Amino acid sequence: MEKIVEQNLLFDFYGELLTDHQKSVYQDAVFNDMSLSEVADCYGISRQGAFDLLKRCDRIMQGYETKLHLIERFSNAKNRLHEIQQLLEDTSSLSENKQKVSDLIAEIIEEL
Template identity: 40%
Template sequence: MIEDIVQKTLLFDFYGQLLTDKQRDIVEMYYSNDLSLSEISEQIGISRQGVYDALKRAETTLEEYETRLRLVEKFLQQKFILAKVSLMLDEIIGAEQDDISKIKDRIRNIKSFIERLE
């Protein structure tokens, strides 16, 4: 459940500006402001079912953008690679000076990870 909310929030962060104003407002109220469907319906003056339908359409639209553009997937992959590179650099910093061959291997690995970012 939490992963689903995080995923939808990431999709909204990346593609939210591509939604209609009404969809964007509903998604923001629901996920960012943690309002219930009833609270949202009261604020914008439509039925609870109307809010639910608009929210589901917006979520579907966001998922379709991700299917086509894969920006969130690329972002998460880059975050993972940068975390790995950071760990490898920490190992190099902590290495003894007589471990030159290990340091060179780590640098080669870092280079290959960085090349994946392109």
């Protein structure tokens, strides 16, 4: 399950950087749950070719993440926003949390 989530995030952030052919094959195999044989038949390539293409796409998108860290930044911002939400929901110490909320917002802005 975790691998599927990772593949979804990678494709959401970096899928447009793949070629049209790579995107089509990747979408069919990963999101449309086609087998390697079905992908191979659909695109006129071998099963090994389909497998290699999928691995190459994963490697390409992972390489982009290694260099750009967009998913990491997104995840960090999401976690901080969740923390802000929790601080704001704690109305008993809202005045005490004001500085913490302000600091977290500043961190998010700085990172983005």
